[in-house]
Amino acid sequence: MHRLRNKRILLGITGGIAAYKSAELVRALSGAGSQVRVVMTAGAQEFITPLTLQALSANPVHHSLLDPEAEAGMGHIELAKWADYILIAPASANFISRLAAGAADDLLTTLCLASVAPLAIAPAMNQAMWLDPATQANIEKIQRLKAIQIWGPDAGQQACGDVGPGRMIEPLALAQTLAQQFENQSLSGKTVMITAGPTREALDPVRYISNHSSGKMGFALATAAMEAGAHVILIAGPVNLATPDRVDRVNIASAQQMLDAVQQHLPQCDVFIGAAAVADYRAADVATQKIKKHDDDMCIRLVKNPDIIATVAASADKPFTVGFAAETQDVLAYARGKLVKKNLDMIIANDVSNPEIGFNSEDNAIIIIDAASQTPFPRATKYYLAQQIINTISNKL
Numbered sequence: 001m002h003r004l005r006n007k008r009i010l011l012g013i014t015g016g017i018a019a020y021k022s023a024e025l026v027r028a029l030s031g032a033g034s035q036v037r038v039v040m041t042a043g044a045q046e047f048i049t050p051l052t053l054q055a056l057s058a059n060p061v062h063h064s065l066l067d068p069e070a071e072a073g074m075g076h077i078e079l080a081k082w083a084d085y086i087l088i089a090p091a092s093a094n095f096i097s098r099l100a101a102g103a104a105d106d107l108l109t110t111l112c113l114a115s116v117a118p119l120a121i122a123p124a125m126n127q128a129m130w131l132d133p134a135t136q137a138n139i140e141k142i143q144r145l146k147a148i149q150i151w152g153p154d155a156g157q158q159a160c161g162d163v164g165p166g167r168m169i170e171p172l173a174l175a176q177t178l179a180q181q182f183e184n185q186s187l188s189g190k191t192v193m194i195t196a197g198p199t200r201e202a203l204d205p206v207r208y209i210s211n212h213s214s215g216k217m218g219f220a221l222a223t224a225a226m227e228a229g230a231h232v233i234l235i236a237g238p239v240n241l242a243t244p245d246r247v248d249r250v251n252i253a254s255a256q257q258m259l260d261a262v263q264q265h266l267p268q269c270d271v272f273i274g275a276a277a278v279a280d281y282r283a284a285d286v287a288t289q290k291i292k293k294h295d296d297d298m299c300i301r302l303v304k305n306p307d308i309i310a311t312v313a314a315s316a317d318k319p320f321t322v323g324f325a326a327e328t329q330d331v332l333a334y335a336r337g338k339l340v341k342k343n344l345d346m347i348i349a350n351d352v353s354n355p356e357i358g359f360n361s362e363d364n365a366i367i368i369i370d371a372a373s374q375t376p377f378p379r380a381t382k383y384y385l386a387q388q389i390i391n392t393i394s395n396k397l
């Protein structure tokens with residue numbers, strides 16, 4: 001079920017007595033960490049109220065194709081694009097026939113046509129209706145046309161008193177089947193924490209020590225990890241970048257603040273990647289007022305900052321810990337030294353003496369190093385290299 005964490009599930013509910021079980025399904029999906037949006041047909045609303053599902057999903061329930069309010073917020077195309085997976089449960093005989101016909105005469109059928117997300121239905125109806133050749137032909141057609149998955153129905157005692165196939169699969173079993181659909185995502189169910197950007201070490205209220213890190217490498221890693229199915233926590237220094245979709249971002253300024261944020265989220269973390277350029281030193285004393293200009297020269301006494309990644313690697317329940325080594329000479333030797341000294345599982349070396357790669361540029365060139373191997377990746381975009389790093393990490397886990 002952990003694979004459902006952070007997934008966007010669009011749950012369609014159609015008219016049938018099993019609609020009451022959808023409330024339990026929404027609870028199971030939300031409880032597993034999914035974001036759930038519910039779309040109801042007119043028939044479904046005869047069996048269960050939108051208010052119940054709104055309360056359980058913590059999101060407005062959608063039911064009208066031409067609702068002007070919905071169009072302003074989550075319109076049908078927006079909803080269609082939002083979904084990672086569409087599950088229709090229960091799916092009535094009437095809905096299945098409209099799906100097979102390619103109908104777009106209400107919100108739910110339109111969404112099924114407009115979305116490229118994978119789609120599963122959990123049929124629920126009277127056993128004779130399920131066994132009817134017309135329903136069976138519709139089932140065969142939707143599987144052939146759109147590779148729609150059909151989950152169930154179960155057989156047994158029905159609400160109408162009949163016995164036979166037509167019961168909706170139980171909500172928990174549906175949620176578990178849905179979770180299995182995300183198994184092929186290499187980091188599904190994992191939490192990855194990434195530090196990115198520079199830190200700022202204050203000298204006085206208006207001045208600070210920092211570096212040229214733009215955060216691009218760390219943000220590209222956050223995107224690649226999210227796309228591999230991970231829940232991503234991005235601890236970001238002061239950078240001018242938009243938060244990648246579905247990534248939880250924590251903004252910090254100084255190395256001490258970065259350490260505090262990292263330690264707060266460490267217990268839930270499976271992988272830690274330190275892409276931030278953390279200032280090694282900070283001012284021993286931060287002036288409370290703006291420092292005035294007096295002499296021709298001045299000295300600022302610096303003290304060492306805590307080593308964030310070494311702290312992570314020394315923790316009792318150490319996550320898979322990946323560092324970066326920004327070097328201007330003897331890249332391999334220095335990177336290997338940091339791998340050992342900081343007790344890391346892997347380190348990414350980048351030669352930052354070349355101004356076209358590394359700090360504050362679109363591209364990078366890296367060597368992925370662990371105790372047993374070193375694999376160079378020539379110059380490429382940071383996003384491409386981030387994907388290679390994430391692939392390498394997931395292969396090691």
Ligand code: PMT
Nearest residue numbers: 213214215216217274277278308309323324325326359360
């Ligand atoms: O942000 P961009 O403009 O995209 O640039 C990307 C980058 C060049 C900053 C990035 O690819 C990179 O190399 N980041 C690490 C920079 C760095 O500080 O390297 P380092 O060799 O000094 O540190 C080694 C490792 O220890 C790093 O994982 C660093 O995050 C970590 N560290 C360092 C000092 C400290 N006090 N705490 C730490 O956790």
